[in-house]
Amino acid sequence: MKHIINPYENINDSGRNISDCPPVVLPEEIFFTISIFGVLENLIVLLAVIKNKNLQIPMYFFICSLAISDMMGSLYKILENILIMLRNMGYLKPRGNFETTADDIMDSMFILSLLGSIFSLSVIAADRYITIFHALQYHSIMTIRRTAVILATIWTFCTGSGVTMVVFSHHIPTVLTFTSLFPLMLLFILGLYVHMFLLARSHARNISILPRANMKGAITLTILLGVFIFCWAPFVFHVLLMTFCPNNPYCICYMSLFQVNGMLIMCNAVIDPFIYAFRSPELRDAFKKMIFCNRNQWNY
Amino acid sequence: MSVQKLISNRTSQQSASNSDYTWEYEYYEIGPVSFEGLKANKYSIVIGFWVGLAVFVIFMFFVLTLLTKTGAPHQDNAESSEKRFRMNSFVSDFGRPLEPDKLFSRQGNEESRSLFHCYINEVDHLDRPKSCHQTTALDNDVHFQEAPRSSGRPEEELSRLMKFELPNFINTDQNSFGDDDLLISDPPILENKPVFQTPHKDLD
Numbered sequence: 009m010k011h012i013i014n015p016y017e018n019i020n021d022s023g024r025n026i027s028d029c030p031p032v033v034l035p036e037e038i039f040f041t042i043s044i045f046g047v048l049e050n051l052i053v054l055l056a057v058i059k060n061k062n063l064q065i066p067m068y069f070f071i072c073s074l075a076i077s078d079m080m081g082s083l084y085k086i087l088e089n090i091l092i093m094l095r096n097m098g099y100l101k102p103r104g105n106f107e108t109t110a111d112d113i114m115d116s117m118f119i120l121s122l123l124g125s126i127f128s129l130s131v132i133a134a135d136r137y138i139t140i141f142h143a144l145q146y147h148s149i150m151t152i153r154r155t156a157v158i159l160a161t162i163w164t165f166c167t168g169s170g171v172t173m174v175v176f177s178h179h180i181p182t183v184l185t186f187t188s189l190f191p192l193m194l195l196f197i198l199g200l201y202v203h204m205f206l207l208a209r210s211h212a213r214n215i216s217i218l219p220r221a222n223m224k225g226a227i228t229l230t231i232l233l234g235v236f237i238f239c240w241a242p243f244v245f246h247v248l249l250m251t252f253c254p255n256n257p258y259c260i261c262y263m264s265l266f267q268v269n270g271m272l273i274m275c276n277a278v279i280d281p282f283i284y285a286f287r288s289p290e291l292r293d294a295f296k297k298m299i300f301c302n303r304n305q306w307n308y
Numbered sequence: 309m310s311v312q313k314l315i316s317n318r319t320s321q322q323s324a325s326n327s328d329y330t331w332e333y334e335y336y337e338i339g340p341v342s343f344e345g346l347k348a349n350k351y352s353i354v355i356g357f358w359v360g361l362a363v364f365v366i367f368m369f370f371v372l373t374l375l376t377k378t379g380a381p382h383q384d385n386a387e388s389s390e391k392r393f394r395m396n397s398f399v400s401d402f403g404r405p406l407e408p409d410k411l412f413s414r415q416g417n418e419e420s421r422s423l424f425h426c427y428i429n430e431v432d433h434l435d436r437p438k439s440c441h442q443t444t445a446l447d448n449d450v451h452f453q454e455a456p457r458s459s460g461r462p463e464e465e466l467s468r469l470m471k472f473e474l475p476n477f478i479n480t481d482q483n484s485f486g487d488d489d490l491l492i493s494d495p496p497i498l499e500n501k502p503v504f505q506t507p508h509k510d511l512d
Contacts, residue, residue: 205375206375209375225372230365238361242357249353261353262357265354
């Protein structure tokens with residue numbers, strides 16, 4: 009995505025006075041480390057759900073979908089780093105056919121992982137909402153078949169959007185669609201969780217739970233939504249600025265932090281398993297069982 | 309931007325091919341940008357953006373904590389009170405004593421009552437409640453957690469035996485599973501399978 013989003017990496021042109029806000033360059037090792045962590049964690053989540061029959065319920069399928077999209081985002085970063093290294097070592101031409109195609113495929117993968125992440129988070133929130141507000145009909149509302157249909161629809165839509173956005177990447181409606189998805193999803197998720205929170209709070213009052221429990225609820229909700237906002241908003245804002253004010257010096261200074269914003273998205277892939285998947289005690293137990301079973305096998 | 313791309317692609321080919329450290333095949337010529345005469349700090353958008361983001365998140369947190377202290381406007385909504393009633397019917401006998409006529413006077417209390425008795429059976433036997441699966445669509449992993457109120461009350465022992473886990477937000481100090489609470493762990497774990505998966509968690 010670098011060629012689309014960050015045109016300022018090549019600053020050898022003396023006609024432009026960009027030195028006042030040079031692009032912040034992070035060492036590739038940081039990206040590599042974060043991405044590898046992201047891939048490993050999400051792989052663990054996937055393996056734990058695949059290997060345990062009792063975790064094969066709609067809720068964990070949605071968490072798996074989130075893990076897959078995070079894994080794809082981290083894989084994209086790793087592949088991009090490898091290609092950059094090959095390019096720097098001189099094995100790749102800057103404008104060859106292979107490089108162009110590879111770049112397009114990687115961009116699609118990136119957008120696919122972005123959209124997949126956003127939609128998975130929304131679907132997880134919706135699933136929790138149905139669990140609370142339609143608890144007794146949950147089984148009939150959220151069958152395995154419906155879960156599969158929902159996930160298939162989401163991923164087909166994300167793949168189609170990813171390809172479309174890469175093909176039409178420099179048109180304004182594409183950018184507007186992409187950047188408007190983020191606040192819409194945020195509002196949707198915020199609304200669902202706040203409503204759930206209100207119900208739990210009113211129930212807490214009825215059974216006189218300590219107010220500390222409600223404080224914990226507020227903290228949890230803030231963490232869930234705060235991580236989402238902090239990791240995604242900078243990048244989305246970058247895309248907006250790049251489309252609408254590429255020549256403004258203020259905007260240029262913001263866009264010089266592109267690599268930091270990209271790193272935040274990688275961090276989101278690393279943090280998500282901890283706030284969604286590993287919070288579930290069953291998944292933690294399945295994970296421990298997996299580790300100890302493997303250890304027992306190796307001991308023999 | 310596409311117009312600029314057409315103009316600049318030809319001129320940029322030579323300069324871009326000299327770069328050793330960038331990975332790009334299209335170079336968007338943006339034109340000379342002058343940094344002279346800026347009224348504010350050049351990083352003002354960056355600072356403004358991050359400050360705005362932090363303020364928004366903190367504001368959201370304070371709104372949530374305020375909601376924990378004050379009442380919610382929809383509290384008297386019939387729908388929410390019915391949900392509350394459903395949840396209350398599970399814990400009523402093990403929490404504060406609720407009026408028995410209120411417990412059974414509403415519509416739809418049949419189902420609540422059957423679920424309620426499932427939990428009573430669960431307490432009595434402290435083993436897998438097989439009888440509940442036929443009576444209710446809701447799996448027995450829906451459990452509610454409640455703080456034992458005070459020592460020395462007769463319900464206290466029952467509540468200790470039977471740990472309810474409230475779906476998301478409510479947690480108590482005697483929480484048996486440590487730090488998973490609230491939205492973090494699952495909402496009432498409604499499984500498709502009739503097998504009671506994790507009894508140890510509820511019944512300790």
